[in-house]
Amino acid sequence: MVAPGHRLCTGCGAGVIIRQMLMSTDYPIVVSNATGCVEVCTSVYPYTAWRVPWIHNGFENAAATISGVEAAYKSMKRRGDLPARKNDKPIKFIALGGDGGTYDIGLQSLSGALERGHDFLYICYDNGAYMNTGIQRSSASPFGANTTTSPAGVMIQGKQEERKDLTAIAAAHNIPYVATASPGYYMDFTRKVSKALEAKGPAFINVLSVCPLGWKSEPEESQVLARLGVETCFWPLFEIENGKFRLTFRPNVKKPVVEYLKRQGRFGHLFKAGNEHMLAHIQQRVDEEWGRLLEREKK
Amino acid sequence: MLDVVTAPPETRVAPRAAMRSAKALTGNIAVAQAIRQINPHVCAAYPITPTTQIMQEVAQFVADGLMETELVPCESEHSAMSACVGASAAGARVITATSANGLALMWEVLYIASGLRLPVVMAVGNRALSGPLNIHCDHSDSMGARDSGWIQIYAETAQEAYDNILQAVRIAEHPDVLLPVMTCMDGFLTTHTSENVELLGDAEARDFVGAYHARYSLLDVDNPITYGPNDLPDSYTEHKYQQVLAMQNAARVICEIDKEFGERFGRSYGMIDTYCMEDAETAIVVLSSTAGIVKEMVDTLRAEGRKVGLLRPRVFRPFPAQELVDALKGLRAVAVMDRALSFGAEGGPLFTEVQSALRNAECGAPKVVSRVFGLGGRAVARDEIREIYDELDSDRPVKFRLVGVRE
Numbered sequence: 001m002v003a004p005g006h007r008l009c010t011g012c013g014a015g016v017i018i019r020q021m022l023m024s025t026d027y028p029i030v031v032s033n034a035t036g037c038v039e040v041c042t043s044v045y046p047y048t049a050w051r052v053p054w055i056h057n058g059f060e061n062a063a064a065t066i067s068g069v070e071a072a073y074k075s076m077k078r079r080g081d082l083p084a085r086k087n088d089k090p091i092k093f094i095a096l097g098g099d100g101g102t103y104d105i106g107l108q109s110l111s112g113a114l115e116r117g118h119d120f121l122y123i124c125y126d127n128g129a130y131m132n133t134g135i136q137r138s139s140a141s142p143f144g145a146n147t148t149t150s151p152a153g154v155m156i157q158g159k160q161e162e163r164k165d166l167t168a169i170a171a172a173h174n175i176p177y178v179a180t181a182s183p184g185y186y187m188d189f190t191r192k193v194s195k196a197l198e199a200k201g202p203a204f205i206n207v208l209s210v211c212p213l214g215w216k217s218e219p220e221e222s223q224v225l226a227r228l229g230v231e232t233c234f235w236p237l238f239e240i241e242n243g244k245f246r247l248t249f250r251p252n253v254k255k256p257v258v259e260y261l262k263r264q265g266r267f268g269h270l271f272k273a274g275n276e277h278m279l280a281h282i283q284q285r286v287d288e289e290w291g292r293l294l295e296r297e298k299k
Numbered sequence: 300m301l302d303v304v305t306a307p308p309e310t311r312v313a314p315r316a317a318m319r320s321a322k323a324l325t326g327n328i329a330v331a332q333a334i335r336q337i338n339p340h341v342c343a344a345y346p347i348t349p350t351t352q353i354m355q356e357v358a359q360f361v362a363d364g365l366m367e368t369e370l371v372p373c374e375s376e377h378s379a380m381s382a383c384v385g386a387s388a389a390g391a392r393v394i395t396a397t398s399a400n401g402l403a404l405m406w407e408v409l410y411i412a413s414g415l416r417l418p419v420v421m422a423v424g425n426r427a428l429s430g431p432l433n434i435h436c437d438h439s440d441s442m443g444a445r446d447s448g449w450i451q452i453y454a455e456t457a458q459e460a461y462d463n464i465l466q467a468v469r470i471a472e473h474p475d476v477l478l479p480v481m482t483c484m485d486g487f488l489t490t491h492t493s494e495n496v497e498l499l500g501d502a503e504a505r506d507f508v509g510a511y512h513a514r515y516s517l518l519d520v521d522n523p524i525t526y527g528p529n530d531l532p533d534s535y536t537e538h539k540y541q542q543v544l545a546m547q548n549a550a551r552v553i554c555e556i557d558k559e560f561g562e563r564f565g566r567s568y569g570m571i572d573t574y575c576m577e578d579a580e581t582a583i584v585v586l587s588s589t590a591g592i593v594k595e596m597v598d599t600l601r602a603e604g605r606k607v608g609l610l611r612p613r614v615f616r617p618f619p620a621q622e623l624v625d626a627l628k629g630l631r632a633v634a635v636m637d638r639a640l641s642f643g644a645e646g647g648p649l650f651t652e653v654q655s656a657l658r659n660a661e662c663g664a665p666k667v668v669s670r671v672f673g674l675g676g677r678a679v680a681r682d683e684i685r686e687i688y689d690e691l692d693s694d695r696p697v698k699f700r701l702v703g704v705r706e
């Protein structure tokens with residue numbers, strides 16, 4: 001559904017995510033893609049990597065755009081105005097955006113579309129920064145990350161703020177399906193996409209997306225990192241189906257978060273003498289959050 | 300194909316002439332009636348004075364089962380226009396409405412709509428842009444969007460606003476055009492003022508707009524299409540050139556559709572409207588509802604024996620340069636009344652266009668001056684219009700003046 005020969009970097013997590021996303025379903029899919037790496041790398045005119053109908057409108061409006069497409073579908077279907085086609089499987093709609101286009105500039109558009117109840121799935125590929133414009137911080141950038149607008153310097157050691165909990169914000173819209181995922185656990189991810197597409201109404205999946213360029217990690221380690229994020233509980237896998245919370249993966253042994261951090265140059269400064277407290281802080285936050293999720297599942 | 304929906308009782312009468320009804324309607328209500336008759340697939344919108352009423356009416360029509368439109372009541376105008384783009388790329392017929400700050404918030408997406416060649420139709424109730432905040436009429440909003448690649452049609456009356464929407468759908472969707480259309484009317488002065496409006500019968504209105512079959516649809520899943528790619532320097536200019544050609548074609552198509560409208564329903568407007576221009580020596584050029592009071596002053600001055608006239612461009616994009624030159628050449632002096640400023644320019648945006656068009660007039664280009672008036676709803680007095688005509692008779696009228704300003 002997405003052709004090889006797109007121009008994403010070697011080891012880019014987002015390329016894997018879109019392949020897995022489209023492999024997850026037999027429904028005809030229409031994709032609305034926010035401005036960002038995936039958009040610019042898959043659609044260089046006159047070529048396209050997309051073998052499904054695809055639209056790029058702007059940076060902040062992938063959700064609003066898909067709500068228009070979905071509204072058109074409903075209206076044209078009702079009136080018998082849809083283009084003729086071979087089978088009559090329902091068409092499903094996916095909006096796709098990076099963390100910048102979703103957590104930040106596109107948050108309002110996302111919230112509006114979720115609240116209006118359009119039947120669509122929003123997939124955020126979260127690589128933790130504005131990668132396309134050169135690794136600027138976003139509200140998804142993790143605490144301590146060295147980005148070009150939250151650089152590690154003599155006085156300040158990378159991003160000083162915590163990540164926004166976008167998945168919780170999406171869930172607060174009380175939509176039928178919300179989940180986190182990682183392409184490192186692809187059975188989990190593809191199952192979640194299929195489920196989300198079956199949900200009646202809006203669904204949201206936040207997917208960890210490794211970016212070797214922005215994370216300063218080795219391209220061949222991308223899948224390793226996609227798994228380590230989950231195994232350290234830095235990126236726990238769960239779903240919230242009609243309000244019911246469930247962890248979809250519990251590591252047998254919860255690995256220390258430094259296993260994940262040390263493979264990424266963006267956290268390199270945290271391993272310097274004097275910054276031990278920052279590493280400890282990150283581990284503490286991960287532990288607290290994991291504890292909360294375990295508690296939540298018991299309820 | 301658009302299905303026929305149940306018409307409201309008063310328009311369900313059979314004979315053609317009887318299907319039409321003249322009523323006292325505001326511009327907003329008249330436009331809402333046109334949208335009901337068009338029965339578009341999707342309306343995505345966000346409220347803003349003075350056009351809020353249009354989508355309220357449409358929502359009520361939908362709630363009452365008089366339309367089959369899918370409403371997308373968005374959380375902002377940016378999203379509203381974005382949803383219009385999505386719906387139009389899906390092959391739907393799409394209509395929206397906005398004003399002022401709403402239009403400004405859409406600005407980014409206006410260019411995307413025209414660049415992707417999506418025939419969205421939008422009713423604009425012209426209103427001043429903030430700040431300071433002002434909800435009343437001027438043209439700063441749509442003039443700010445003049446280079447966005449949208450066709451712009453300005454209505455003098457509520458009747459014309461109604462007719463323009465019906466025509467706009469045909470213009471936008473014409474295969475030689477495929478550009479979005481903004482139909483503008485003056486905020487409050489037209490949107491909220493009751494005038495006599497003759498509505499077409501539902502069936503004839505629907506027959507005029509016809510069915511829409513988009514050439515490329517995102518919902519044509521067997522033939523996937525990529526909309527809005529990453530366009531590099533090697534092809535972007537060519538895509539813009541296609542828009543240039545489409546805008547040129549629009550001039551022809553606007554006239555054809557207006558003519559057909561006239562033949563079928565007895566009203567047509569052309570690219571420009573002229574009043575007493577045949578032997579005029581001086582003239583005022585002005586858009587929209589202000590033409591009404593200028594026409595009255597023309598009558599008054601004509602009664603006094605003065606050879607004055609009025610020219611109202613109905614279409615601003617594409618700009619009817621040739622029509623203007625033909626009508627204005629040989630005149631002694633012309634005042635262009637702009638309801639918008641272009642700070643730092645020689646005059647208002649309409650003025651600079653008119654002046655530029657007249658530069659090309661082979662002979663007898665009149666002297667042209669700029670008069671900016673009516674900002675933020677400031678009423679323009681009859682005497683102020685008389686004064687402008689008087690100034691045109693003086694040897695050296697000042698080039699630029701803000702009418703009625705307290706300095």
Ligand SMILES: Cc1ncc(C[n+]2csc(CCOP(=O)(O)OP(=O)(O)O)c2C)c(N)n1
Pocket residue numbers: 035036037038059060097098099100101102127129130131132133138
């Ligand atoms: C309105 C607007 N503001 C800014 C930009 C510039 N811009 C393009 S892509 C991008 C960053 C995208 O970041 P993200 O959504 O995280 O996706 P990624 O690049 O990481 O794939 C920015 C800031 C833009 N295209 N539009």
